[in-house]
Amino acid sequence: MKKAILFFTLLIGCFIGHSQTPTNDPHWQLKWHDEFDSTAINTNIWDIPNNFNHSGEPEIYTNRPVNVFLSNGNLVLRVLKETYGGYQYTSGDVSTSAIPYDQQYGFIEARIKLPDGRGLWPAFWLWNASSSYYNEVDIFEMIPGYPDWCNLNLNHTKNTMTSSYHLSSGENACVHGSASTIQDFTQYHVYGIEWSPSKIVYYVDDYPVRIVQNSQITNTLHIILNLAIQGTNGAPLADNTTPFPSDMLIDYVRVYELKEDCNDFINSTNYDFSTYNNVEKNFINIGQGGGNNSLSVGDNITIRASQYIEINGDFYVPVGASFYMDANKDCATDLGGTGCTQTFNPCIYDFSTYDNSVKKIIELGGSGCNVNITPVNNALLLEATDIIILKPGVVVTPVTGKSVDLNISTCH
Numbered sequence: 001m002k003k004a005i006l007f008f009t010l011l012i013g014c015f016i017g018h019s020q021t022p023t024n025d026p027h028w029q030l031k032w033h034d035e036f037d038s039t040a041i042n043t044n045i046w047d048i049p050n051n052f053n054h055s056g057e058p059e060i061y062t063n064r065p066v067n068v069f070l071s072n073g074n075l076v077l078r079v080l081k082e083t084y085g086g087y088q089y090t091s092g093d094v095s096t097s098a099i100p101y102d103q104q105y106g107f108i109e110a111r112i113k114l115p116d117g118r119g120l121w122p123a124f125w126l127w128n129a130s131s132s133y134y135n136e137v138d139i140f141e142m143i144p145g146y147p148d149w150c151n152l153n154l155n156h157t158k159n160t161m162t163s164s165y166h167l168s169s170g171e172n173a174c175v176h177g178s179a180s181t182i183q184d185f186t187q188y189h190v191y192g193i194e195w196s197p198s199k200i201v202y203y204v205d206d207y208p209v210r211i212v213q214n215s216q217i218t219n220t221l222h223i224i225l226n227l228a229i230q231g232t233n234g235a236p237l238a239d240n241t242t243p244f245p246s247d248m249l250i251d252y253v254r255v256y257e258l259k260e261d262c263n264d265f266i267n268s269t270n271y272d273f274s275t276y277n278n279v280e281k282n283f284i285n286i287g288q289g290g291g292n293n294s295l296s297v298g299d300n301i302t303i304r305a306s307q308y309i310e311i312n313g314d315f316y317v318p319v320g321a322s323f324y325m326d327a328n329k330d331c332a333t334d335l336g337g338t339g340c341t342q343t344f345n346p347c348i349y350d351f352s353t354y355d356n357s358v359k360k361i362i363e364l365g366g367s368g369c370n371v372n373i374t375p376v377n378n379a380l381l382l383e384a385t386d387i388i389i390l391k392p393g394v395v396v397t398p399v400t401g402k403s404v405d406l407n408i409s410t411c412h
Helices: none
Strands: 008-011 026-032 059-061 068-071 074-084 087-091 093-096 106-113 122-129 132-139 159-167 178-181 189-195 199-204 205-211 222-229 248-260 266-269 281-286 293-294 298-312 312-318 322-327 360-363 371-373 380-390 394-396 403-407
Touching: 074 093, 074 222, 087 222, 106 122, 106 222, 132 189, 159 199, 159 205, 178 205, 178 360, 205 380, 222 248, 322 403
Parallel strands: 008 322, 059 087, 266 281, 281 298, 293 312, 298 322, 360 380, 371 394, 380 403
Antiparallel strands: 008 380, 026 248, 068 074, 074 087, 074 248, 093 222, 106 189, 106 248, 122 132, 122 222, 132 159, 159 178, 189 199, 199 205, 298 403
16 A cells, blocks of 8 residues: 655644635535525524623623614624613523534634724634533623733724633633634624534635634533623723614524534545535545546546544545545544544654654645655654644655555544
């Protein structure tokens, strides 16, 4: 068994420079959506809390038309500075409240335009708290004027968003927080996540901005959009520079699920990629036994599996084609695995010492690096849970009887 010489960039995994969102990955199918083009808010989808205060914040949420309404194809959440029920501000909050609109896994996105002002705190998030668990995923929190949130060395302006996740009530948000640079949140952007049993990938405008391993956020969660006022945890308060009223505009919310068949798999020596049906398989094994497989110029191929994807034999991706593989642990039947934290990205490496252990990230070549992957003593297994990237400068040298296998697998 051997591997072909590679003169291309091979991208395998999930966190790469182009998107695997519903925009260009046909594995996704629309589950439900709300385009907010009706004359009234769809209360089958959305619960609108009334006279609700969240965690002692300065505002109270109401279901009054002045705080939550539809306008010009948008759901509008409006914060007002007014005395109401003992509070200084009123605002709007909507959340899904029941199956099928609550979610467990999938791709969740919304196109949103946000206000900018000291003390404003718009958010798009997933949440459920019960006596047995607490899960929260913050797709974004915009906190302009909040200096150096969580010691991230960034002053939050209209070009910065924060994402985080929480596993228990009262957990320090900074433990799982991250800041990402965006372009002016006062303009429309599409914010989303791909959420699977293995990972959460955060997107802005179809571009991945963050990835985290996931093993604990596994419950069905509400989708929530709200416009709060800061006033806790030392955050800056609204002042006379803060514009009132301020509006959070939501153009649409769309939720997708993967087309999957956990009883199906691919186990082929020579595989015709034109026959791939864009349905996630239980596992995919291509080239076992010395197969010869290739893509054509212009091909943009995505394959997805639950347990693992393994490429063996000769495999050629020419310049002008792209190939994406993703393993997500979506099916009930899994392979075990440990050792999923290491990043392996040397510029020069002697593969006679390679340990064949599972890595989190494998990245070889590029930036003047020349890497020769040659199985000297034994067969080589380059296995990772998140991503394998072979850039120009990587050569896989065939050796009779010794294989070089690429494998993406889920991490436990």
